[in-house]
Amino acid sequence: MLTQSHAEQIFKKIKKFSTVDEIEVIFSSTDFSLTRFANNTIHQNVAEVNEAASIRVAFDGKTARATTNRFDDEGLKRAVQSAESIAKVQEPDPDFLPMAEASGGKGTAGPSRSSDQTAAITPGERADGVGKIVAIAKKNKLVTAGIYSSAQTAEAVINSNGLSVYHRQTSAEVSITMLADSSSGWQKANSPDVRNVDPVRLAEIAAQKARDSRSPQELPPGKYTVILEPAAVLDLVGFMFWDFGGLAILDQRSFLNNRIGTKLFGENITIVDDVAHPFQSNAPFDGEGVHRQRVSLVEKGVIRNIVYARSTAAKMRKSEYKDKVGEIRVTGHGFPLPNEMGEAPTNIVFVTPGKEQTVEQMIAGTERGILITRLWYIREVDPYEKILTGMTRDGTFLVEGGKVKHGLLNFRFNQSLIEMLNSVESIGKAVRASGEEAFDMVVPAMKIRGFNFTEVTKF
Amino acid sequence: MSMKQIANWALNTVTQRGASYADVRIVDHRQRSLATKNGKVGHAGSAETLGIGIRVLVNDAWGFASTDDLSREAVDKAAAQAVEIAKASSRVKEEPVRLAAEPAVKIEWSSPYKIDPFTTSLDQNLDLLTRIDAELLAVKGVTLAESSMQLGRYEQWFYNTDGSDIHQTRVITGAGFCALAFQGTEIMKRSYPNSFGGQHQNRGYELIDELKLLENARRIGEEAVALHKAERCPEGRMNLVLDSSQLGLQIHESIGHPIELDRVLGYEANFAGTSFLTLEKLRTLRYGSDLVNVVADATEQHGPGLGTFAYDDEGVQAQCTPIITKGLFTGYISSRETAHTIGETRSNGTMRAEGWNRIPLVRMTNISILPGDKPLTFDQLIAGTDDGIFMQTNRSWSIDDKRYNFQFGCEIGWEIKGGKLGRMFKNPSYSGITTEFWNSMDAICSRDQWTLWGTPNCGKGQPMQTMGTGHGASPARFRNVKIGTAYKGN
Ligand SMILES: [Zn+2]
Numbered sequence: 001m002l003t004q005s006h007a008e009q010i011f012k013k014i015k016k017f018s019t020v021d022e023i024e025v026i027f028s029s030t031d032f033s034l035t036r037f038a039n040n041t042i043h044q045n046v047a048e049v050n051e052a053a054s055i056r057v058a059f060d061g062k063t064a065r066a067t068t069n070r071f072d073d074e075g076l077k078r079a080v081q082s083a084e085s086i087a088k089v090q091e092p093d094p095d096f097l098p099m100a101e102a103s104g105g106k107g108t109a110g111p112s113r114s115s116d117q118t119a120a121i122t123p124g125e126r127a128d129g130v131g132k133i134v135a136i137a138k139k140n141k142l143v144t145a146g147i148y149s150s151a152q153t154a155e156a157v158i159n160s161n162g163l164s165v166y167h168r169q170t171s172a173e174v175s176i177t178m179l180a181d182s183s184s185g186w187q188k189a190n191s192p193d194v195r196n197v198d199p200v201r202l203a204e205i206a207a208q209k210a211r212d213s214r215s216p217q218e219l220p221p222g223k224y225t226v227i228l229e230p231a232a233v234l235d236l237v238g239f240m241f242w243d244f245g246g247l248a249i250l251d252q253r254s255f256l257n258n259r260i261g262t263k264l265f266g267e268n269i270t271i272v273d274d275v276a277h278p279f280q281s282n283a284p285f286d287g288e289g290v291h292r293q294r295v296s297l298v299e300k301g302v303i304r305n306i307v308y309a310r311s312t313a314a315k316m317r318k319s320e321y322k323d324k325v326g327e328i329r330v331t332g333h334g335f336p337l338p339n340e341m342g343e344a345p346t347n348i349v350f351v352t353p354g355k356e357q358t359v360e361q362m363i364a365g366t367e368r369g370i371l372i373t374r375l376w377y378i379r380e381v382d383p384y385e386k387i388l389t390g391m392t393r394d395g396t397f398l399v400e401g402g403k404v405k406h407g408l409l410n411f412r413f414n415q416s417l418i419e420m421l422n423s424v425e426s427i428g429k430a431v432r433a434s435g436e437e438a439f440d441m442v443v444p445a446m447k448i449r450g451f452n453f454t455e456v457t458k459f
Numbered sequence: 460m461s462m463k464q465i466a467n468w469a470l471n472t473v474t475q476r477g478a479s480y481a482d483v484r485i486v487d488h489r490q491r492s493l494a495t496k497n498g499k500v501g502h503a504g505s506a507e508t509l510g511i512g513i514r515v516l517v518n519d520a521w522g523f524a525s526t527d528d529l530s531r532e533a534v535d536k537a538a539a540q541a542v543e544i545a546k547a548s549s550r551v552k553e554e555p556v557r558l559a560a561e562p563a564v565k566i567e568w569s570s571p572y573k574i575d576p577f578t579t580s581l582d583q584n585l586d587l588l589t590r591i592d593a594e595l596l597a598v599k600g601v602t603l604a605e606s607s608m609q610l611g612r613y614e615q616w617f618y619n620t621d622g623s624d625i626h627q628t629r630v631i632t633g634a635g636f637c638a639l640a641f642q643g644t645e646i647m648k649r650s651y652p653n654s655f656g657g658q659h660q661n662r663g664y665e666l667i668d669e670l671k672l673l674e675n676a677r678r679i680g681e682e683a684v685a686l687h688k689a690e691r692c693p694e695g696r697m698n699l700v701l702d703s704s705q706l707g708l709q710i711h712e713s714i715g716h717p718i719e720l721d722r723v724l725g726y727e728a729n730f731a732g733t734s735f736l737t738l739e740k741l742r743t744l745r746y747g748s749d750l751v752n753v754v755a756d757a758t759e760q761h762g763p764g765l766g767t768f769a770y771d772d773e774g775v776q777a778q779c780t781p782i783i784t785k786g787l788f789t790g791y792i793s794s795r796e797t798a799h800t801i802g803e804t805r806s807n808g809t810m811r812a813e814g815w816n817r818i819p820l821v822r823m824t825n826i827s828i829l830p831g832d833k834p835l836t837f838d839q840l841i842a843g844t845d846d847g848i849f850m851q852t853n854r855s856w857s858i859d860d861k862r863y864n865f866q867f868g869c870e871i872g873w874e875i876k877g878g879k880l881g882r883m884f885k886n887p888s889y890s891g892i893t894t895e896f897w898n899s900m901d902a903i904c905s906r907d908q909w910t911l912w913g914t915p916n917c918g919k920g921q922p923m924q925t926m927g928t929g930h931g932a933s934p935a936r937f938r939n940v941k942i943g944t945a946y947k948g949n
Contacts, residue, residue: 035547036921038726042548046523046922047540048816049533050510065504069527075507082505086493089581090500091589123522123547130551145728147921175921177729186729223948251496252602252641340494340501340605376732379855381868381945382886383646389866389945391859393732412857412864412890414945436730452948455890457864458735 002029002051004166007156010071014055015160017073017080020087022058022099024159026287026336027051034149035126040134042127056337057083058099061092063338097311102162104290104310104330113281114152115193118170121150129199133176136203142210146176148199157289165291167283173434174199177394178210182459183407185209186374186394188231188434192281209373209395213407218456219398221411225369225425226451227362227399230433230443232375237348238438239380239388240417244273244297245333246312247342249321255384255418256303260325265301265421268353272296273307273333273345279432279442280347287336295331297345300353301422309334309343349430349442356429362447364402365426369447370411371397371404378437386417390437391457411453423449462626465529466618469513472538474620478515478545480558482619482773485511485529486815491577494607495588497596501605503585510815513538517545519555525816559798559805561775563622568769570629571759572663576610579664584608587667588636591676595638598680600687606636607656608667609915615772623774631765631927632666633659633915636676638683647686647885649679649870653704654853659913659927661763682871685883692872692887694943698847699889700840700936705869706828707912707930708853713893714746714753715826715928717862718782719919720791722821724800730921732860735893736788741801744788747897750831753783755792757808757824764929765913766824768811773819775808782826786898794821813924820920827931830909837908837934842878848942849873849880850887855945866890868945888945896937904933 007027015023029051036044053076054067064086066079126148137144154168173190174197186209187202228236240255248254275284275292284292288310296304305326308316313330316322333343363371373395381387391412398405428445466483473481487509494501511534512525522545524537588606595604611631618624635657637650652658652670660666701709716722717734725733736744757766757777768777773795780790791801792809810819841849855868872887873880911931918925 032922033544034922036729037551038728039553039724041552041554042520042550043726044523044818044921045521045544045548046818047525047537047544048922049526049528049537050508050816051527052508062500063503064500065502067504067506067508069508069510079505079507086491086503086505086581089585090503093499123544124550127547127550134551143725145725147729149922175729179725179728184728251639253639253646257641338500338502338504340496376860377857379857379868381855381888382949383648384641384644385949387945387949389855389857389868391857391864393860410859412859412866412944414866414947414949416949419949454944454947455864455866457859457861458892459859459861459863 001031001152001168002027002154004156008158008164010053011158014076014080017077018057020057020059020084022160024056024099026054027156029154032151034147035130036147037130038145040137040143042130045123054336055079055083057087061094061096062087062090065338095311095315097314099159099161100163100288100290100310105163105165105285107291108165108284113169113192115170118150118172118192118194119152121194133199133203136207137178140207140211142178142180142207144176144178149173150194155283157285159289163289165285165289172197174202176202176206178206180210180214182215183210183213184394190434190440212404213395213397216407216409218409221453221455223450223452225366225447225449227359227366227369227371227445227447229359229373229445230431231435232372233446234433234441234443235375235378235435235437236388236417239378240386241348242344244306244345245343246306246308246316249306249325250315250319255386256306260303260306263302264418265298266424267300268424268427269298269301269421270351271298272349272351273347274349275347277349277442281440282347286332286334288334290330290332290334292332295345307331307333307343307345312342346439350444352427352430352444357426358428359445362426362445363399363404366399366402369399370408371399381414387414388417389414409459410457412455413452414454415452420448425449462616463618465511465534466616468531468534469511469538470618470620472535473513473515473542476539476542478517478542480516480620482514482617483511484772484812484815485616487614488814489612491610493584493588494605495592496605497603498589498592508814512815513541514818515541515545516556517542518549520545520549520552521556522548523818556796557799558795561621561795565624566769568627570661570763570767572630574664576630576632576664577612591636591672594673594676595680598677598684600640600684601638601680602641603639608634617774619774625770625774627769629661629768630663631659632662632664633657633913634667634670634672636672638680640683640687642687645687647683648854649683650852651675651679653912654870656915659765659915661765661767686871686885689883689885691946692848692884692943694947696939697942698844698936698938699940699942700844700847700849700875700934702851703910703932703934704912705850705853706932706935708856709867710826710828710930710932711914711928712856712858713862713865714782715823718791719821720793720797723791724797731919735861735863738801740788742787742789745786745898746783746788746894747786748900749786750900750903751783751786751897752829753826754829755780755782755809755824755826761825762911762931764825764911765915765927766929771808771810772812773810775806778808780807792821797821811926813926817924820924822926823917823928825911825929825931830906830933831903833905835902835904837904840902840904840934840936841875841880844875844878844936847875848884848887849875863892865893866944886946889940889942890944891941899937899939900935901938903935908933
């Protein structure tokens with residue numbers, strides 16, 4: 001795994017190959033393994049070791065990037081030259097900022113996200129874990145498919161202004177699908193520390209969902225009260241956070257245009273971006289090496305703030321929107337430059353208002369509704385009203401008289417996120433959750449009224 | 460050090476350690492990626508990655524290890540690791556892996572192109588993109604203009620323990636643009652020549668000239684703005700005409716994915732999902748109407764699609780497989796491992812990997828609908844339609860995990876009345892069940908209207924791999940389709 005001092009040595013070498021004013025390198029180092037299973041068999045099992053240097057040059061208001069995984073002199077020189085030649089042909093940008101100062105990286109020594117136990121996982125241990133999952137499948141006369149992965153990664157941002165930040169972390173992830181003849185169940189979890197990921201418990205829950213949803217029945221489409229488990233909430237709300245950046249406002253592509261400062265969601269919705277939260281993951285700095293700050297995005301339903309990369313904050317202060325967008329400050333959420341997306345908050349934490357209910361309590365308090373394990377293939381139908389479409393998957397149940405009755409055929413929904421976050425009747429405790437459509441978050445389960453199902457599929 | 464020598468280190472190490480089969484891919488992948496936004500540089504960069512991936516069968520189970528370090532020590536280490544991983548795999552298995560036989564070959568192949576895109580000047584590339592942006596922004600009401608271009612060169616050396624030695628290079632070019640118009644409470648969008656990055660093919664820079672990007676920019680900008688004044692697309696059962704790019708995506712989602720044999724067999728059940736095309740449906744299912752003829756064709760004769768190659772990533776020659784023949788479901792896309800499950804003795808050659816650090820998976824090649832036999836232009840198709848909606852350019856797409864129920868939104872719709880195109884509609888969408896939809900197709904335009912579209916961003920597998928696929932299509936008509944569901948209840 002690349003260390004900070006080794007990265008700094010390579011940076012010095014790269015700097016010598018360049019003639020330009022400013023240079024920045026993002027180093028990434030990966031040691032990743034994934035054991036994949038299906039039909040109760042390990043059918044794919046892979047490992048990867050890779051290191052890359054992504055070199056950005058800047059001069060005369062121009063900038064470009066070249067990425068290589070060839071660390072010999074020839075490879076690094078070619079990358080530097082490539083970045084220089086792509087920058088050279090550009091028109092100078094009057095808004096262009098010099099690279100971040102060393103002080104911008106201060107405060108990035110966050111909590112350790114590196115675990116020796118996770119780093120030491122062997123292929124044999126992953127196979128043992130899968131063996132236990134398969135045993136639970138067989139005990140329940142089910143077929144299982146899924147993954148067990150483990151990884152060590154390191155990243156560093158170093159620039160010619162003296163900034164040097166480094167983050168190292170480990171990650172373990174298990175995702176399990178249990179399949180019966182006419183139904184399925186699913187669970188997924190990950191953590192920097194493998195001791196927080198329990199394949200047996202996840203397999204038992206997935207198996208129970210598959211058993212309980214056997215012989216699903218058809219319910220007509222329409223508006224229903226739904227109980228969304230955290231993974232389902234995450235995959236939906238994930239679609240809005242790309243709009244919580246300053247550049248999205250300046251580009252007029254955000255659903256928050258003309259809505260910052262207004263009460264857009266219900267009283268019970270409060271959201272922060274907080275990389276330091278104990279359930280969060282990833283590096284405490286952004287694509288320019290700037291420390292990620294905690295930002296309050298939504299307070300009791302009111303859109304309060306959005307996040308900013310350095311150059312976006314400068315542009316916003318000069319823009320027609322400057323008095324209508326909350327506090328304008330560099331928050332450390334920028335993507336590697338140059339880019340057209342600007343920034344986004346990616347360490348989302350839902351702050352729950354108290355009186356949290358467990359999913360079981362939500363079920364017990366529901367006269368008629370639908371319990372949803374997971375959503376799938378979500379896409380944006382309308383970017384300003386934030387109407388999303390998608391399917392339910394792997395465990396959809398009818399709840400009646402406070403009890404889970406039976407499995408249901410899966411639905412297609414077309415639902416406005418804004419309306420949904422105005423219709424939250426009860427909220428669970430926020431947990432670290434993981435789905436397939438959005439990045440991991442700290443989110444609660446939610447009970448929502450009037451969720452809009454438009455069609456039913458055949459299984 | 461030659462690539463062959465490096466590969467031989469790996470093949471020798473794994474054979475000594477007990478591998479019954481192994482293949483090695485060394486990949487050198489270079490890209491140039493440029494984008495502008497409102498006439499300014501959005502992203503500008505190049506990337507190159509080189510490495511080796513070693514796939515082994517030990518005790519009838521798979522292992523794979525990959526590294527960016529091509530030194531002897533690192534390659535030997537990765538080879539040993541692949542064997543260790545395969546041994547771990549063999550501890551949890553129901554059935555041994557059985558590979559269909561494949562002859563060894565030695566071949567060199569490069570995708571044909573006229574202008575090597577990397578010989579074009581960056582000046583020239585950026586100048587085109589900024590001029591397109593300027594054309595778009597010249598339209599009052601356009602609030603965001605974005606253009607982009609991707610140039611790529613993918614070179615691969617493949618060797619296996621059967622003695623194959625395959626060296627292939629693909630040159631890939633793509634470009635496109637879009638205009639956004641924000642007004643009131645709506646953001647309208649138009650893209651050209653297709654959404655999500657435009658058109659992509661295994662071509663050189665000559666593709667860029669043929670796309671006539673600049674010539675179409677003004678019209679696209681005007682359409683984005685005009686959508687604000689258009690009525691919302693009506694709701695109900697109607698006749699539907701799709702342009703060829705939307706039909707290409709319809710093929711991708713509702714034919715291309717469900718015919719992947721690994722999906723059918725449950726390999727993707729945890730992530731991408733399974734398929735409604737269970738094995739007993741082969742040669743029995745009426746997939747579509749008599750006019751529906753679909754092939755999976757990776758051969759050069761099919762055209763310069765993103766799914767065109769000489770040999771796949773496990774050394775099987777490119778083939779053309781009939782997938783739907785006069786409406787009847789006639790074939791899956793397969794691999795050496797899965798071929799026997801449908802009684803075949805040979806893979807039909809669709810195993811493809813994203814790069815050196817990923818294993819090959821069953822992947823779409825060029826999954827194309829064949830054009831109609833009888834001459835039929837787009838104008839004639841519309842003239843023959845009494846009423847309905849014509850939809851262009853995808854905006855949203857979603858389909859369930861067995862690939863039955865789909866819903867697509869398009870950027871723009873047009874009323875068809877009495878054989879003529881009439882009013883513009885905003886927010887058009889349609890939905891349905893895969894086989895019902897394909898059975899409702901009652902007209903398809905002929906070869907002169909057929910375009911081989913490229914989808915550069917198809918995701919599959921864990922870890923996720925992104926792959927380019929090709930989809931040839933010409934405009935077609937579908938009867939009595941459910942229209943307008945996306946906004947129902949909203
Ligand atoms: Zn796809």
